[in-house]
Amino acid sequence: MNIGEIARRAGVSRSTVSYALSGKRPVSPETRARIQQVIEEFDYRPNAAARALKEGRTRTIGLFIPPPARRLTYMQLEFVASVLEAAAQEDLDVLVSPSGDLQEHTFNRLIDGRRVDGVILMEIKLSDPRVPRLQKANMPFVTIGHTAQPDGTWWVDVDYQGLVGRCVQHLADLGHREIALINRSTELLAGGYGPGLRAREGFGDAVSRCGVTGVEYPCGDDVRSGDACMERILQERPEVSAAVTVNEAALPGFQRALHRAGLSVPRDFSLIGVAAQYWAEEFHPPLTSADVPAAQMGAEAVSLLSEHIADPAAPPRHLLLSPPISLRESVSRAPTRD
Amino acid sequence: MNIGEIARRAGVSRSTVSYALSGKRPVSPETRARIQQVIEEFDYRPNAAARALKEGRTRTIGLFIPPPARRLTYMQLEFVASVLEAAAQEDLDVLVSPSGDLQEHTFNRLIDGRRVDGVILMEIKLSDPRVPRLQKANMPFVTIGHTAQPDGTWWVDVDYQGLVGRCVQHLADLGHREIALINRSTELLAGGYGPGLRAREGFGDAVSRCGVTGVEYPCGDDVRSGDACMERILQERPEVSAAVTVNEAALPGFQRALHRAGLSVPRDFSLIGVAAQYWAEEFHPPLTSADVPAAQMGAEAVSLLSEHIADPAAPPRHLLLSPPISLRESVSRAPTRD
DNA sequence: TTGTAGGCGTTATCAC
DNA sequence: GTGATAACGCCTACAA
Numbered sequence: 001m002n003i004g005e006i007a008r009r010a011g012v013s014r015s016t017v018s019y020a021l022s023g024k025r026p027v028s029p030e031t032r033a034r035i036q037q038v039i040e041e042f043d044y045r046p047n048a049a050a051r052a053l054k055e056g057r058t059r060t061i062g063l064f065i066p067p068p069a070r071r072l073t074y075m076q077l078e079f080v081a082s083v084l085e086a087a088a089q090e091d092l093d094v095l096v097s098p099s100g101d102l103q104e105h106t107f108n109r110l111i112d113g114r115r116v117d118g119v120i121l122m123e124i125k126l127s128d129p130r131v132p133r134l135q136k137a138n139m140p141f142v143t144i145g146h147t148a149q150p151d152g153t154w155w156v157d158v159d160y161q162g163l164v165g166r167c168v169q170h171l172a173d174l175g176h177r178e179i180a181l182i183n184r185s186t187e188l189l190a191g192g193y194g195p196g197l198r199a200r201e202g203f204g205d206a207v208s209r210c211g212v213t214g215v216e217y218p219c220g221d222d223v224r225s226g227d228a229c230m231e232r233i234l235q236e237r238p239e240v241s242a243a244v245t246v247n248e249a250a251l252p253g254f255q256r257a258l259h260r261a262g263l264s265v266p267r268d269f270s271l272i273g274v275a276a277q278y279w280a281e282e283f284h285p286p287l288t289s290a291d292v293p294a295a296q297m298g299a300e301a302v303s304l305l306s307e308h309i310a311d312p313a314a315p316p317r318h319l320l321l322s323p324p325i326s327l328r329e330s331v332s333r334a335p336t337r338d
Numbered sequence: 339m340n341i342g343e344i345a346r347r348a349g350v351s352r353s354t355v356s357y358a359l360s361g362k363r364p365v366s367p368e369t370r371a372r373i374q375q376v377i378e379e380f381d382y383r384p385n386a387a388a389r390a391l392k393e394g395r396t397r398t399i400g401l402f403i404p405p406p407a408r409r410l411t412y413m414q415l416e417f418v419a420s421v422l423e424a425a426a427q428e429d430l431d432v433l434v435s436p437s438g439d440l441q442e443h444t445f446n447r448l449i450d451g452r453r454v455d456g457v458i459l460m461e462i463k464l465s466d467p468r469v470p471r472l473q474k475a476n477m478p479f480v481t482i483g484h485t486a487q488p489d490g491t492w493w494v495d496v497d498y499q500g501l502v503g504r505c506v507q508h509l510a511d512l513g514h515r516e517i518a519l520i521n522r523s524t525e526l527l528a529g530g531y532g533p534g535l536r537a538r539e540g541f542g543d544a545v546s547r548c549g550v551t552g553v554e555y556p557c558g559d560d561v562r563s564g565d566a567c568m569e570r571i572l573q574e575r576p577e578v579s580a581a582v583t584v585n586e587a588a589l590p591g592f593q594r595a596l597h598r599a600g601l602s603v604p605r606d607f608s609l610i611g612v613a614a615q616y617w618a619e620e621f622h623p624p625l626t627s628a629d630v631p632a633a634q635m636g637a638e639a640v641s642l643l644s645e646h647i648a649d650p651a652a653p654p655r656h657l658l659l660s661p662p663i664s665l666r667e668s669v670s671r672a673p674t675r676d
Numbered sequence: 677t678t679g680t681a682g683g684c685g686t687t688a689t690c691a692c
Numbered sequence: 693g694t695g696a697t698a699a700c701g702c703c704t705a706c707a708a
Contacts, residue, residue, distance in 0.1 A: 043446075043450050043474075043475065044450070045446065045447065045450035045451045046451065047391070047451060047452050048396075048447075048451040048452060048453040049387045049388075049390035049391040049396060049452070049453075050387075050391050052386075052387035052390075053385070053387040053388050053391050058386075058387060060433070060453075063434075065422075068419030068420070068422055068423050071415075071616075072415065072419075077409075077410065077415065080406075081406030081410075081436075082406070084403075084406055084434060084435065084436050085406050085436060088435065088436060088443070088444050091443070091447070093433050093435065093444070093447070093448065093453060094433065094434055094435070095398070095431050095432065095433055095434075096401075096422060096432055096433075096434040097422065097426065097431065097432070098419075098422055098423065098426060105426070105429070106426050106431070108381075108383065109383065109386075109429070109431070110431065112381050112382070112383035113383045113384065113385065113386040114385050114386060114387070115386040115387075115398075115431065136381075137381065223620045224620070252590065252620075256622070278409075282561045282562070282590075284594070
């Protein structure tokens, strides 16, 4: 069923059907009604490919997610969900595709084949090869996270550096003198992963500013790694009385290791971090944390992208979010030494 | 940049470029080289919309996931990831879209607008309105899960009924006399959600077959609900010594409630279930379970769908998986009564 | 071995 | 208020 068939059955020309649909020129009520009826009878909808060809846009955006081999964190998942939802609101379809550095094949197909009008990039590195690639292809894009030179690009991010700094400050204020940063995985950091490196930086700054001692531990994004990591900290650095974490997926592992060591949170050990609200609240006891507004970020990303697509020449905009730290129950004054 | 431009710069006709690309007719080495060079210089790729229009297919499939308001379980996530991966392998793009019953808008746009060549449906109900809708639209589809009348459709599923039955049998063999089934949420069950209803059925059958007492408890797909549900069971049914669960997202909650009640697994309470391997192994102690091969299922679904798209007249095929129960450490003999 | 031309289904310009 | 027609970029049957 195509527009010609509809036109024939309604006894009008194709253009009239098209205009009845788009409303871009007046159509008499009777004609419109006749057309509408035929359309409903056959569940007719304009063929997307033909329309895209003619209009030069697909009404589709691409969402590049971290390679699926690595499990998505809850925060990432929430983000993806909100992108899908926001896109649906705007009648945009979303082509989701795994993309590591440059998962050449799919990436090129989407970009050069003009399958999408714009792109959202997740898990951005400080120096990300996909960015110049998209710029060269003249493809509008918004990144979650920002590169080291973020001025010319559209992005939305969380201020890891500042948040981690505030976490350290909070702990220092409560008398903690030796603090650990539990970061993301070694591989991610070595690869130049922004949030991890900015967390490191914020940690370093705050530690010297507050005059406390800091140690950083990398940690894989899973329960088991969290367990192992916390065990190591307790063993290697018994003087550490508190940790700041940006690794939400490992949280249950911390819990387990602390419990096994007979330590109670927050009496013997304080924990604070940047995490999705769900996991912060599910922690035992509920984790004091800056709750990353992943859902809001997804919606904002879509909104920025729409704007960028609508006006490719518009000056880049971005959004650096700094959610407040929600005081829950995982932090207390430093235990006094014997 | 389009095929005409490439042709012009290479000094050949458009058809020659097209053939050089597709290899569907011989092109002289020199010509081919010249064309190739121009193509690379401009990163040319055929416009997807034009190609789709001409060929009558989009090389894109649709994946309908549960509405994002509800969190995806780990199993579902793994499934989505494997679909994306398998599709990428076959050079298919994937349009991911949330879809409840009939999230009319997006659903219709994808189907009637012919934006996709075929569709994968998740979270299928015993009687799912999307099925007849797709059949009427003549759109190839594969479902994860199967309806009550699955004969004419393509699907892949896990044999919840059989697996839950085997779990009950295992517990009964070990002397448990009063067993709980922890099912999915009340809403899901009321909505006709297949796995939940088939688990119920398998449980009922096995309970009478084994001559034990069974109670069913619905439970939301999250940690907190799991905690509350287990607490209720312990309170209302103190004679229950073991539970079968098909609710992996609630697992950490069970752990917590049992721990709070001072019960140790498996000494005081046995737990067995159907779950993703990751959560089964992360349970404390590791959960004896039938590990749902979600990753394999995703790949199979894509493969079935490709087959169905390639030959729309082919007789429907399906796959009912029955993974073995992996013996871990969460089940023991029933404690003897005082 | 290569070129010409028609048509996929739309939208929009031009003409009535 | 409506209809004919060109054009979007590609593929492929037909011709040379």
